[in-house]
Amino acid sequence: MLLTATLLISCPDQKGLIAQITSFLKDNNGNILSLDQYVEASDNRFFMRLRWDLQGFAIDRKEIGQSFHYLIASKCQMQFSLYFSDEKPKMAIFVSKYSHCLFDLLSRVQSGEWNVEVPVVVSNHEDLRTVAEIYGLDFKYFPITEATKLDQELKQMELLQDLKVDFVVLARYMQVLSNQFVMNFPCRLINIHHSFLPAFKGSKPYHSAYERGVKIIGATGHYVTADLDEGPIIEQDVTRVEQNDSIHDLVRKGQDLEKLVLARSVYYHLQRRILVHGNKVINFKS
């Protein structure tokens, strides 16, 4: 397996940036595997994703970050993060009663499609304990009432910290998380909303879509922020509604979309192909 490094970069745009960054690679015998860059016109900000082969790279992997910071980043007001392909992130999954997204995520983990570890499945209901357990995973039940909510969230956060969880996937978790919880996981809390946002925010989007008579329904994978259903959108997809489709059919078609869009959102996150800028996601192609 090829060992690679990935740099995600963000800084004010200026002439010569790409030359500087790629010269850093060249000067250290790095072979670029992919490079994608983007300039946000509205505020003249530069974004880049760079992936290179570590074999033969002149700088020891432990020193790359420091070296890059000293030689490049510090001179350009640059923020960057650095990842290595042999790191295996830890993903917690939050669910309630719907099983379709959980089944889909776990089968991808189990089959080796994704390089990720799932230390725990968390739920406010007992219903999906079996699903987690047939996959050999730890299942933690946190019943939630209005009165216990904040307290239970504190325990959930403690658990996630203990397990060194890197990011959390809300796989149709039917509780609105408190701002405090959300603040603890900036750009590390992925939710699937069962509509084509910004259409049909809030609860019961399939019912609203049916009522409105739309000809297409959608699903949206996004990072969670303090504003409900307003976070940066990672991925969306849609499917067509037929005249004879009942609300039950919309739910059935929609659940297939939810699985697909959530899986793609998690995949992009795992691949480090995403940067968040303001309330928007920059999606790198490669």
Place this chain on the structure above:
Amino acid sequence: MLLTATLLISCPDQKGLIAQITSFLKDNNGNILSLDQYVEASDNRFFMRLRWDLQGFAIDRKEIGQSFHYLIASKCQMQFSLYFSDEKPKMAIFVSKYSHCLFDLLSRVQSGEWNVEVPVVVSNHEDLRTVAEIYGLDFKYFPITEATKLDQELKQMELLQDLKVDFVVLARYMQVLSNQFVMNFPCRLINIHHSFLPAFKGSKPYHSAYERGVKIIGATGHYVTADLDEGPIIEQDVTRVEQNDSIHDLVRKGQDLEKLVLARSVYYHLQRRILVHGNKVINFKS
């Protein structure tokens, strides 16, 4: 060319409706070419589209409506409308400055793709006079200010009445029509909105879509009602946004969608494949 009749039917659902209606055809030697039916569960209402070959049909075409009313419709609280394939409806087109939808509509008319007549192109600007005129069409200019608007609308309605216009297509007409105008054309006023409604109502939807960071944009063909952008949706379609797409790219991609969705909306209307029920469109497949 086959001469056919099309019935669009709406009534409270009840047992035996289809048998009664199709027996009317059978008893009069009618050969059904297509039949599509739908029951709206929420209020138990039955809808049907029926098309048959007029050759050899026992009832004279002038008597069919009366006969059907007497034998069937009057007994079932049924509303119906009857169309013949050799009728050529009159469609007026309203435009402002964008030419893409106008070009697309006119090329379909000119090439014989649609069986429709365009007695006039109406605009609040002079910009597209040339486009109408190279297609040999009459172009009427109605400049509109806040002060003259209602007055000009009265003249427009007079013109449409004089020309016996059957329905009006707003092909990116950038004026909000008054309720009075709208009321005059119930289910006969087709608009193209350049977003995936109900997302991004109002003006500048491409800018709003860009700001929100959606991954897909859309267009919506709908009948106009008194509530702006809230009328029954006839057709929608979408296209994907790429990371590098500027607002200019969204407009470019979106205009291709607008052309397509508006054309399909007009086509379904011309084919009599639509019934409006409350604020929803029933789309018959055949």
Place this chain on the structure above:
Amino acid sequence: MLLTATLLISCPDQKGLIAQITSFLKDNNGNILSLDQYVEASDNRFFMRLRWDLQGFAIDRKEIGQSFHYLIASKCQMQFSLYFSDEKPKMAIFVSKYSHCLFDLLSRVQSGEWNVEVPVVVSNHEDLRTVAEIYGLDFKYFPITEATKLDQELKQMELLQDLKVDFVVLARYMQVLSNQFVMNFPCRLINIHHSFLPAFKGSKPYHSAYERGVKIIGATGHYVTADLDEGPIIEQDVTRVEQNDSIHDLVRKGQDLEKLVLARSVYYHLQRRILVHGNKVINFKS
């Protein structure tokens, strides 16, 4: 749960068919829930799907078939089949080494999304035994060499007969079945092919697609016939290829398509929304 009956009908087209059939329902106090009909123009053949509420229906369910045969079908050279919504078909799943389709099918069965029983998972490899067993299913291993193939197939057919299997799903089963096997399951053997047929028949379609430089890849669910990859197509879907996609990416994207298209194909089969006519599938909308 509503108890319903579904009729699938095929006969030479003739005037009055729908009136006759729906009058049979009306005369016996049947409330039609959905009706879809289609005439194949090339050979003037009529197809219909009819579903109605059994509550209050005048004929006992055991007598419906005989009664319909006597009163209608026998007079119109009609073939028909009759299904009841409380029947639970038995579906066998054949797999080899890829797990994605198996996971997807089993999670739909497990979650109750489909009304179907899976008496056995069959494979020519041991790899997916665990997957079947975590879902509590019987897994039968039939190793196959050129020499043992026909013999093993006989044993497979015996097993399927013993288990009263209604239909078989080839969920990326990497063996070509003999004609003898195929003949035993006419229209009851569903395969997923990992290309947009008829493009890229045969093996390694993702590689062929990559070589040809297509911009879109697809998957096809079809009934298996003696001609490999030539059977009646039940469902297809596609997804876009990006410039940077490697063959590995095509496989990854394609597997999501395979899951979706196979699941829809099985769903339509379970819903009795399919009739096979010659080498084509008639898909009823309702």
Place this chain on the structure above:
Amino acid sequence: MLLTATLLISCPDQKGLIAQITSFLKDNNGNILSLDQYVEASDNRFFMRLRWDLQGFAIDRKEIGQSFHYLIASKCQMQFSLYFSDEKPKMAIFVSKYSHCLFDLLSRVQSGEWNVEVPVVVSNHEDLRTVAEIYGLDFKYFPITEATKLDQELKQMELLQDLKVDFVVLARYMQVLSNQFVMNFPCRLINIHHSFLPAFKGSKPYHSAYERGVKIIGATGHYVTADLDEGPIIEQDVTRVEQNDSIHDLVRKGQDLEKLVLARSVYYHLQRRILVHGNKVINFKS
């Protein structure tokens, strides 16, 4: 209007390429507007598209090519081409009897959507003379029989040379061009084929698609090579077939696809967002 330069580059992959190329820009005070690069793994070849602002660029535009050749390209076995945004290419359009693509292309030219000049419309039939002429364009009629074909093609080539035509668009031109003609326009001859290639090559693809019972139809924009329907694919798109769609409906839906896919193919060509490598097209995103 921003004046920009675009470089399209192809060479054997090697370490440091991007650094070298972007340093050339940096050293001459060039502001990169977009950069997209791709490595073809099968033969380790590097491709790049680079666009930059000419304002303030240190090298005179007449010298850029020579300078780049001397400093970079000659050292890396690099092929490159250089374009400026104020150049207006000349596009000839070949048609036969179908008007939909011609209408669509001309309305894009007329409305100013594309920066291109159309010096002539060529046809082997007189049918579309009017369409060309209402747009004020020159229309040349070359009737073709088997006997006159090569002779007429010679005259067509002469005409295209006289008019300094840059590339030719076959907008449903129903003649197979000779190899000699094709050789004269390498990567400068764009055709629209009315199927999802490689499915349904040759004539009457809609009929073949109908016969095969596919659930989706497509259209393909490609460069023409000596092998009919085998040239490098620029763009493809698809649309869904409904059960009730006749061949006539497939043609109707397909023609909308043809317009869209041909327009996108021409747009990418005009934008210099394409490189041909072997029998594949490299599509740059930006």
